[in-house]
Amino acid sequence: MRNPLPKYFYCVPSLGLSFFAASAHAGPSEEGFHGFLGAGVAYRADYDGAKERRALALPVSMLSYRKGAFDISTNEGLRYWAVNNPDWQVALVLGADFGRSERKTRFGLGSERLVGMGKLKTTPEIGVSATWTGAGMPLSLDLLRAADNKGHGGTHGSLSTNLPLYAKHKLQLTANAALSFGDGRYQQAYYGVTPEQAARTAFKAYSPGAGFHGMDLSVSARYALNEHWGAMGSVGYHRLLGDAAKSPLTERKGTPTLFLGVGYAY
Numbered sequence: 001m002r003n004p005l006p007k008y009f010y011c012v013p014s015l016g017l018s019f020f021a022a023s024a025h026a027g028p029s030e031e032g033f034h035g036f037l038g039a040g041v042a043y044r045a046d047y048d049g050a051k052e053r054r055a056l057a058l059p060v061s062m063l064s065y066r067k068g069a070f071d072i073s074t075n076e077g078l079r080y081w082a083v084n085n086p087d088w089q090v091a092l093v094l095g096a097d098f099g100r101s102e103r104k105t106r107f108g109l110g111s112e113r114l115v116g117m118g119k120l121k122t123t124p125e126i127g128v129s130a131t132w133t134g135a136g137m138p139l140s141l142d143l144l145r146a147a148d149n150k151g152h153g154g155t156h157g158s159l160s161t162n163l164p165l166y167a168k169h170k171l172q173l174t175a176n177a178a179l180s181f182g183d184g185r186y187q188q189a190y191y192g193v194t195p196e197q198a199a200r201t202a203f204k205a206y207s208p209g210a211g212f213h214g215m216d217l218s219v220s221a222r223y224a225l226n227e228h229w230g231a232m233g234s235v236g237y238h239r240l241l242g243d244a245a246k247s248p249l250t251e252r253k254g255t256p257t258l259f260l261g262v263g264y265a266y
Contacts, residue, residue, distance in 0.1 A: 030066070032066065033065050034064045035266055037060070038059070038262055039057070039058070039060060039261060040058065041058075042258070044056070044257055046104060046109065048191075049249055056107065060263055061074050069081045077093055077095025078093070078094040080092045088131070089133075092127075093128060093142075093144065094124075094126055097122065097144070097146075097156075099120035099122050100119070100190070101119050103115065113251075116200035117249075120151060122150070122151055123148075123151025124146070125146055127143050128141075138161055139161050144156055153185050159179045162177075171221065172222045174221075177215075178216045179214070180212065180215075183210045190213075190244070191250070193206045193249070209243055214238060215239045216239075218237070219236070229263070230265065231261070233258075233259060233261070235256070237257065240253045
């Protein structure tokens with residue numbers, strides 16, 4: 001989610017949509033339009049490290065179109081599949097990080113506790129996504145860099161894998177794990193406090209270093225109701241690590257995540 005979804009429209013670790021993250025690393029789909037439309041309820045923290053959590057009713061949209069080695073989707077941005085063979089898939093990525101608000105918003109990340117920190121603007125990103133399946137289970141690396149100095153202005157990524165637990169009849173269960181990391185600029189944007197921000201808030205100035213900042217573990221389920229309709233759910237745990245866990249913005253290092261929904265695939 002990238003985290004990782006955490007990422008484009010939704011944040012995978014924050015919303016617990018880990019089954020979407022797994023499908024994103026399965027390689028390019030068949031040519032043409034593909035999609036999934038639905039709705040669900042997510043339980044998450046107001047921002048990464050917040051104590052306050054809430055349940056959100058939200059739409060779920062995964063729309064994609066592929067032509068040749070290119071595909072574009074609502075959750076993974078624009079991709080060019082430079083390598084696509086049974087053991088290796090490598091894609092060049094153009095996407096976005098949607099930042100964080102200093103106030104609570106309807107769907108995005110934010111809290112009144114952050115008033116004075118300023119809004120972290122949307123960041124256009126370029127990068128690479130690679131998956132190796134030679135070990136019998138996918139091992140994926142996502143690496144994304146800010147395309148300009150707006151937003152976080154840094155580089156971040158994740159290491160992730162997923163393991164099928166059960167697949168029989170209409171039910172599929174999958175275990176998912178991910179480690180997220182960032183350089184100093186990315187860490188400062190999300191977990192740091194500049195002297196200017198400290199002067200406007202009750203937080204002390206803080207400068208985190210580069211490193212791993214999050215770990216996500218989850219189990220996701222999908223149940224086919226018929227040829228097109230399906231129910232899905234995910235329950236997980238998000239844990240802040242390293243300097244992110246020590247940030248004055250962090251009230252709670254560990255947060256449970258939950259998502260339940262239904263949708264139509266075509």
